[in-house]
Each structure stands twice: as C-alpha cells, then as structure tokens.
Amino acid sequence: MTAARSYPTIPPVIESPRSAPNRPRRTRTNTELYAWLFMRVSGIVLVVLVLGHLFIMNILDGGVQRINWGFVAGRWASPFWQVWDLLMLWLAMIHGTNGLRVIINDYTRRDGTRLTLKAVLYTATTITIALGTLVIFTFNPDMGS
C-alpha cells in the first residue's frame, strides 16, 4: 500500500453520475442508515447461524442422503433448533429482501418497473416468512407415528 501514499496530492474525483445529484440533500427519515446497519449486524449473526447450519447438515449429519421426515421431526423436537431455525429464517429473509431491494433500486429505470418488482419481492417475502414461521410453530412431531 506504499503506492497509495505516493500521490496524496491528487484528490479523488468521483465522476458525473456519482457527483452531487440534483435532489434534496436531506431526507426526512434515516431508513437507509438503519437498513445499512441491519445488513452488517444481521450479516454477522447469519455467518454463525448459516455456516453452522450448512456444516451440521451437509457434513456432520451426512447431507441430504440422511434427511427424511423423521430427521426433521427429531430436530424440531428441540426448542434450541426451533429458535435457531426461526432466527435464521427471519434474519436471512429480511437480509436477502433488503439486498434485492438495493439491487432493484440500482438497475430499474422506470418507476413502474421498480414499483412492480418491489411489490412482488415484498409479497413473496411476507408469504415465505409467514409460512416458515407457521411451520416451525405448528409442526407436530407425532404426525408420523
């Protein structure tokens, strides 16, 4: 990084689209700040939850070959894994939804397209979170017997 210090006299110039835009500098809310912070906080938690989940499921427990209904029933008999999976579901879904929201904002050009894509995204997210939560809470491990 010595190369970086060899020309501190030249200030960086951010070109046209990234220079000060013609819109009000301040918005009324800090939503984007909270969204940015949420991505970092949830991301760190998800590193533990998701990598733990992948390691246990794919390597320690022998992968999808071992998985059947009884396996899931045994797992969700424990409140620990219920809470783990519930937390993972909510955090991952909101983290992913916000990520895709940013991508939609970046690449859509027309208001209609942006609005439609976001409506589809939020609908799919709401249904998926509700369905997953319902399944974790109302699952009956005795169903199979």
Next chain:
Amino acid sequence: MSTVAPSTSPSRRGSPQRTRIAGSLYRGREGMWSWVAHRITGVLTFFFLFAHVLDTALVRVSPESYDRVIDTYKNPFVNLMEIGLVGAVLFHALNGLRIVAIDFWARGTRYQRQMLWAIVLVWVAVMVPGAFFMFKHSFEQLFGSVS
C-alpha cells in the same frame, strides 16, 4: 477519501483525463469484482432460500409428501449444486465480514485488497475438504460399492 487505495494505479501519472479515475475505489480490479461476486452470490442464495422454505414446509403437509420431494434431491447432480451453493454462501459470508471491516475498521479501506485475497485463501482452504466430504457419498454411489 484521499487515504483510499486507488484501484487503477496506471492512471496515477499521465493526462488529467486519466487522473480523474484515480480516486474511485470500486472501479475495476479486486474492489469491483468482489462487489460483483457479492451481488451474484447473494441473489443466488436468496432465490434458493425461497425454495428451501417451501420444501421444508412440506413437513407440515405429510411425512410422505416431504420424503417424496427430498428424495428427488438425493442424486449426484443436486449434490454438485449443493456444493456450489455452499461455495456461494461461504464467499458471501467471508466477503461480508470484509465489508464490515472496511466500514468499521479505520484501516479497512487501506487493506481491502489484502483482505480479499485473505478471504479467497480461507475460501479455498475450507472448500477443498468441504467439497470432498460433501461429494463423498455421490462418489461412492457413482464409482464404488454403495448403491
């Protein structure tokens, strides 16, 4: 901003036109490509997540319907896709930690390039044994004694 490591070092000298590019952190090279990879792996993982919640929701329908769907995953082709998914998630996780370091660590932007190569190294070190153990069963199924 002036402490930011330039990603386009050739523009350091030369015409003013080329100098203009010098300060933009994410133009080209490691900074930009890790950003691109972060987006792609994130979107892939998110789309998989929808499918994964839906298939797991079948445990609430009946043991038979869940087992029938899970059985369609038990082949070497899906196994390869699983390894790809794990690779995507692992990159996204490691690069996410790098982004947190860039945002919150005072020297983060200065070392963003070195941090990228560090996480690539960790990724390879985890994926080589990881892929081996994940594909073990499929390998035995394809070429060995297990049916």
